[in-house]
Amino acid sequence: MEFESALFVVKWWKRAPFLRIIAPLVAGITLQLYIPVNPVWYITAACCCMAGVSAFRFLPLQWRFAAAWLPGILCSLLICCCGGLLLYNADIRHSKDFYDRYLVDTPFYLLRINEPPQEKPRSFKTTAQVIAVCKEDEWLPVKGCLLLYTGKDSLLPALHYGDELIARKRPEFIKFSGNPGAFNYQQYMVTQQVYQQVYLGQADFYLLPYNRGHPVRRLLLQARDYCLYNLKKYIGNGPEAGMAEALLIGYRQDLDRDVVQSYSNTGIVHVIAISGMHLALLYSTLLWLLQWLPAHSWMHVTKAVIILVVLWGFALLTGASASVLRSAVMFTGITVGRFVLHRYSSIYNTLAASATILLCFNPYLVVDAGFQLSYLAVLSILLFYQPIYRLFEWKRRWADWLWQMTAVSLAAQLITTPVSLFYFHQFPNYFLPANLIAVPLSTLIIYGEVILLLLSPLGKPAVWLGSALKYMIFGMNSCIRWIGELPGAVIRDIHCSLAQTVLLYLLIAVLALWLLVRFRPGLWMGLLCIWGFLIARVSWVTACKRQCSIIIYNVPAYTAIDCIKGNLVQFAGNDSVWQLPVAQQLLNTRANLRAHAGTPASFQQYGRFLSFEGKRILIIDSALPGLAPPEKFKTNYILLTRNPPVNIRQLCDFYAFDTLIFAASNSARRIEKWKSDCDTLGMQYYSIGDQGAFILTCR
Template sequence: MKFKSTPALLFLVMLVAGIVLESFIPFKISIGLFVTSLLVLFFVFIRNKNSIFKNLTFVTWFLFGVVISKIHSIGINASKPISGSAFSSYLVQINSPAEIKPKTYKVEGKILAIKTDSLWQKKAEKTLLYFSKDMGVLPKYGEVYLIKGSPREIEAPKNPLEFNYKAYLQKKYIYTHQFLREGDFKYAGKAPISSLFQFAYGLNNRTQEIFETVFDNPKALGVANALVAGEKSGLDFETKQSYSAAGAVHILAVSGLHVGILFLILKIIFGKILNPKKIWFTVAVLGVLWLYALFTGLSPSVCRSTFMFTLIQLAPLLKRDHNSINVLLVSAIVLLIINPNWIYDVGFQLSYLAVFGIIFLYPRLRNLLEIENKYLRWLWEISLVSFSAQLLTFPLSLYYFHQFPNYFLLTNPIVAILSMLILPVGIFVILLFEVPFIGAFLVYIFKTLIAVLNYLVFYISDLKFSTTTRLELGTYSVILLFMFIGLIIHFFTRRNKLSLIAASVLVLILSVQKIYKTYEQNQSNELTFHYIPRGYGISILDQREANFISTKELIDDPLITQFHLKNYYDHMGIKAETRVSSENRSMLKISKENLKVQWVLDQNAISDLDLTADYLMISNDAIRDLEILKHYKGQIIIDGSNKKWYIENLQEQNKNYNLNLISLYDSGSKTFKI
């Protein structure tokens, strides 16, 4: 790939660099530099200094990235709630369709007004609301509710390397949330809403209603909703894990893949009846594409992908650019100008890398082997498309998910073929569901295809060695891995020996990094007291082996491992795990070489206290009076199973004793070297 044929690449690189590095440049300085660069650029342009103009243009784009990111950050901070602010009640408008959770309906709300000291004040900020399912209330887009109290600020992660949900939501201007139960709210009518979004959410709800009628199997229903309608809340943990292990999890998130499949199908269908060079062909393809975006509720990922393919389709028609890669890059530039924070969105990154891999790498790989049999050739090409996308997304997948599906080359051709059938059939089911005979026939085909897809994915995920886990990569390793892939591609396309030598050096560097990290992990011995809301847990790590002690319920809950432990264990290179239940015990005493941990689980264990232990953890409000611990010199840990009033009471008592007391509710988990 030559830079001359893809001029948008350097503009995109400079824009991204500006967005990422904006925090290092003060706002006023960035504005001043940007305005100055524009003036100098204009002066150079009228003086016809082409070489200077070209270089200065890239500098200006870097500064432009800094400025738009700064302006966007100001918008985020403007919507940030005042620290420590509280009010007696507030009016909130439901601003999204309800997402179905196991025990709640989750919605995004827009706060319209707040009540403080009997006075109402206008407000404009977002919040998350969770309506308990026990109340039988399903909040709908546009509805307004009067809610008692004030939402709480979303807390930062409290366990080592835990996913930072707070930072994730801040990118969407959301800082608070509230769980609502009976008596916490009243319906207050409807407020003016967007007709477009109301129509889109209505279509999405209708789609889900049809699928609920069609499917009686929850797993099949969850996959159908995710694959066709973009609604992932119905997917259970087992299904997500199986699709991830098989290398097919990408089809469960409607984004670039789905829109790309539909785009290809539409071009084939309309290409049979319309002239691809005429405007009506483009109108038909893009019309259906954006209608599908409406069916999925105009989710950001679908809108981004639809916009990307819209530019790809319009470019040849407008005779602006026939280079698909350049059009792809231009679409990324436009979207990042609209919302610079999308550069941090995992879906955005993976979607663009996958499409770039297919556009750039696939044509070059396809010519490496000539296959005469059309069926084998088709299978070869489908496999290459999957490989091209997987190769470019591989480093980021390891960085975010720490695992690799070993059988992805087996899974992806199957998934691609079935997706190309399921998606259009699913759309026709939605459109023709109530048509006699035709609707029933389409439903039968649709259910069969979903059943076959699930069977094959679950079968592949259950194969031995289907997934390689604990593949944690740091930022520098990801950069080196991308460089290695680029050099290997350059070697095979240009036959450049220097590229192969450089790639070999990178392999050596990555290998040394891995050996050194493994050595460090083998020397690590840690004791971690985890913060688990309304629960407790201890991890004892000894040379890449982990013992996790908790209640049987939490040990058996895969979400606890996925959310609270996985990233930590991956980072420490854990190769063996043991789960120990604390069930039916009043006291746990853990001794290991020079380590003594005493865990009080019940008030009945107070008489058996050993005040020589290094660590004393209190659970379930077990010790009410610190008087019995006044001579204890070790570390006292109060975990998440204790009630808040109880924790505050112990902290108040401790003012008289000055013990080494830590509340995990306040500090988050604590790790000690042992």
């Protein structure tokens, strides 16, 4: 039985050669991402691998037979090196034409708007490509993108896709708040190849009188605007229209936050994000519409061209997210194989090939959550749908159809759960009924929206269909909201470290081998994974019980301090912080540290003075008294917050301290003055706005 299982795995492995490529490629990209290596080492290692493979054929036959595994290892190492080089070359900061190299000597640079600006509460946000910089009265072509913000001023000209402007304000690097529970926006933008941002006021730029956007991109934006206009016209401007826009073309700017939260609580956010489901619906519809064409070789090529044009046009129209690109590449391979080459390959090989192509195009996709979830969901369905579906047999057609949907939902959830716990720290208990409601309804709504766009010139029929779609979307949202508000709908604050995530995937893999191909050691290996997971969990719980730290959060305009000992945490600062969105970061930090509100025995607070575990912090947010005391007040740290008019030399006359801490609530100009004074006096300081949240371990 074990021999048959091994034979099955070997045959399955040989039918999917791209599986042998994708693993070392991902390993090389990940290595370079977290442990950067000079490309010379990659090139040297790659040359050695190629030399080893070439020399292997000249070895004696018995040696080649004994070391038959060696060429495979060398080829895997070669692919791993290629992955590292791919990521290194993708980083535009390594290019000699990166714009930041030229902005040292000049403040003038030429920008081109990459996408329509999005309206924010206090500004408009977009990305812009840096086309050229002015150096010594000469414009030099450069490369790179940056985040562009403009104020909501009626005197400012409106910006559109393709507009070009000359800016003279130097951009700043995107910073990470450093708060332990915060999303690392800086690292996310690095994966988008955007490293800097700039806020332009009326006097900071000049809009040029021409537009040089790409005509295809402009055409896609016009098509998107046409869809948005008609959906709002016939469905309305409420949350139903926002949901309709998200379902059809992935436009999420008009989505209601409460609706998104309901879909998140039920684990079906994939329904309102353009994903592989939308491409599958489009692909199946195209096949049905084109089935009347005659079965000739040239007509097969015509079918393939039509399908690929429509698929990729839709992918680009919706923004080309990772999941959409995955589906587009997969269906491209299937279409070419079916209609052009007349060959069918292993679906696992097609899946791995699409991932390889996308990573070669953009290696930063390897850390994209959407990319990971999309591929894991498809792989999970391919592996586990049939075994789950065969557990029960239903004679009635409607019951069998319902069980098929249930099996698909269960299969998709199986492999995506560990990475979802790692990223989102919650598990939706009612994902199954939510999927059974939302997936068929959203499918029907999507088809209805397509028909609505076709009927939009006719008037009355479009009005009737728009009303019907509005009530369907309202009903779907109401059902999902009701499910999301049921008791126990979501298990929140689940801690799942990287090690635990890896152990969960090993557990799923070995148990799947044991159940599906009768791999006997899989059961014992699964028990070892469970023990490893429990050990990691106990280690984390023990570390949380022994923790003792002070966290001064990076919160602009506010003071927020957590004193944590064991599982107790005491807050000090402005209570109004809890009414802001940043409060979620504080709650995430506490959940990650297993800390709940309570006063540790060593915590003491007297006005602006804090004492915790032998560490003293004095908070200064106003001017100092006129006369210095006869004896200096001793403290370990002084926190300057909310722009106090304090002179550093004067501060030394009042207090004896070790380190100055500058809160993010101070103005940049004042912080720079304080830092300059500290450098002159040789004093230690920490700037939260520049360096992130201040975390002090008390033991």
